[in-house]
Amino acid sequence: MFDSSFFVAISFLIFVGLVIYMGLPRMIISALDKRSEDIQEELDEARNLREEAQKILAKEKKNLDKAEEESKNLIKKAKQQVDEITKKAEQTLKEDIERKKRIAELKIEQAQIEALNDVKARVANLSFEITKNYLSKNLDKKVSKSILDDSISEIKKNL
Template sequence: MRAILTASLALAASPAFAAGETFFSLTNTDFVVLLAFLLFIGVLIYFKVPGMLTKMLDDRASGIRSELDEARALREEAQSLLASYERKQKEVQEQADRIVENARAEANRAAEQAKHDISASVDRRMAAAEEQIANAEASAIREVRDQAITVAVAAAREVIAKQMTAQDANRLIDESIAEADRKLH
């Protein structure tokens, strides 16, 4: 209502009144435009258009406010998810580092064990080779000794056969039998 009163006072101080013409005539276009404008404003007020506009603006403002609140909530949720994923990524990285470190330590232990096993295997093979060499040497010595004995026996047989008489042979046989008898009894 205050707006209507202000508008009518503003019109009363218009240049049309200053010129002295009659303002309140239907032939005056300014007056007709004023009446149409006031009628238009009245119709708007009658149908409560300002209230509807205010309600629509309030609804839009509350909708924007709820969208902003929802966006804030989504942003906070996204930030919490990001922080959670960063923590998980850090934990996974730490776990991967531990796995790599354990694998390195295990590889070092396996390498040391392999060195130890190879050394033990070489030692065993060296011992086996030395034993084979010793056996071969002993076998060669036995063969040489057996051969030497065979040669010595053959040489002794020849020498004894040449120097021995039948009487000496009988005496040696008797002594050998007596010796065997003594040792057996």
């Protein structure tokens, strides 16, 4: 009448009844709920960390962009300063060359004037000596002195 399958089924039902009576499903459900909560907390923490990392990444990208912009501005300003300094140096060099050219021209002009004056003085002295010699040989003393005095005063006026 009762075969072994029947007893196995009865044993299984008794085992299931004891398990239910002892609260094993609640314990399993509680453990699964606890594990589910732990997983959810880990997911929330991972999500928060990810959001925080994205914020930090965005902030650092902003800082990097800002630093790149600042470096570009610094390079641009440095190039402008180099251009300005170069232009000023070129202008100063041109002014120095022009000033030295004017000084050289003035020195040349002064040397020409001095040479001309020196030639005039030598010509005057030579003329004076020639006239003096000529007059002293060819004129009497009284007339020659008068002509000599006139010539000297004439030469002094011209110089």
